[in-house]
Amino acid sequence: MKKYKFKVNGNNYAVHITNVEGQAIELEVNGTPYTVQMEKEVKSSKTPQLVRSSAPRTAAPKAITRSAKKSNIVAPLPGTVVSLNVKEGDTVKQGDLLMTMEAMKMENNVLSETDGTIGVIKVQEGQSVLQGEVLVEMA
Template identity: 45%
Template sequence: MKKFKFTISGDEYDVHLQDIEENIATIEVNGTKYEVEVKREIKASKTPKLVRKPVVQQPGEGQIKKSQSSGVAIKAPLPGTILKINVAVGDEVKEGQNLLVMEAMKMENQVLAEKAGQVSAIKVKEGDAVLQDDVLIEIS
């Protein structure tokens, strides 16, 4: 905060005023920290002091969880509505095969398989509204 140099009885002192809270000042004198009481009138603050409880994290909170799926998730390229689903669970699909048709931005878009495999789950049904990157179909 502020730095001062004092000479007391011929001895020099480097004083760093770090913080003052109410009538307690935290200072550092020649590298040693002290908390000292300041004799002064404490002004009442009109601004309330924000007091928060410490944040306690639950076990596992804040850790990235990897999905255990070994397959490919086909995601919506744009927000839109599912018009037609061309496959069923258990169907074998080839890379580039048309899986479903969705309407986005007043155009029909073909959603294609990114790799060959078997359809393990269909996460949407005809008429569903989806957002970009929503999982539509899983292929294993």
């Protein structure tokens, strides 16, 4: 039926819901089958809701954060990775197109802010990402 990817305490889980009957759900977590019982059904609205935090406001994450040895390219906004234009080991220059993301039915280009070499690509095409999530580690 549906497939999800979760990251809990740094561990990745691939969850595939295979069957839902009433409150019983049959699913596989990293290939291991489970049957679980829901206490109550969670209703979701069709319209997104704005959730406000009581934490103090901070500036939006920048497209790139730099460290002494490498820099991370982070998602400038939540969306879905549509295409990857680089692979690990590629050399890029400032302004080169790294990937294209779709957010709210608009395509957004993610560009390299510095010259460097692609170290680790943390996402794949079709993957949903949140704002500030690391997309690429540059070496």
